[in-house]
Amino acid sequence: MSDTDKQLRVSKIRNGTVIDHVTGGQALNVLAILGIDGAGGESVSIGMNVPSDRLGRKDVVKVEDRELSQSEVDVLSLIAPEATINIVRDYEVVEKLRVERPERVTGLLTCPNRNCISNANEPVDSRFDVVDDGVRCGYCGTIVRDDIADHLSVS
Numbered sequence: 001m002s003d004t005d006k007q008l009r010v011s012k013i014r015n016g017t018v019i020d021h022v023t024g025g026q027a028l029n030v031l032a033i034l035g036i037d038g039a040g041g042e043s044v045s046i047g048m049n050v051p052s053d054r055l056g057r058k059d060v061v062k063v064e065d066r067e068l069s070q071s072e073v074d075v076l077s078l079i080a081p082e083a084t085i086n087i088v089r090d091y092e093v094v095e096k097l098r099v100e101r102p103e104r105v106t107g108l109l110t111c112p113n114r115n116c117i118s119n120a121n122e123p124v125d126s127r128f129d130v131v132d133d134g135v136r137c138g139y140c141g142t143i144v145r146d147d148i149a150d151h152l153s154v155s
């Protein structure tokens, strides 16, 4: 890969996950999806708007001592479709995961329709089906297109 050298701008980690080729400016949303806000004591390195041959600008997120599951990776595809995930053990990449769009996302996004039953005080998790042009609320059919990260319900 021609941008290997540029990856070195962010220091290597011993064990954990490197999320590379994140859409520029989305790194903090990636952390939100992973539920990482610093309170858990995780060691996180972020490179933002790093020059990339493939994307122009990209973000890189490195999380130490945490290996992402495939389902977490799939959700990342909604905001970072080009992301590549490297699982690192003892400074070596032992596994590469590709992001794939999931068919459905549960409990992660908030429906923008205020009258939606998922926004009432009902014991229902939000549920969105992933469609070609975004995600569609499983309850009211509202489609969220470009600003998916604005509707993250994680905090």
Ligand SMILES: [Zn+2]
Pocket (backbone or CB within 6 Å): 111, 112, 113, 116, 117, 118, 137, 138, 139, 140, 141, 142
């Ligand atoms: Zn809805």
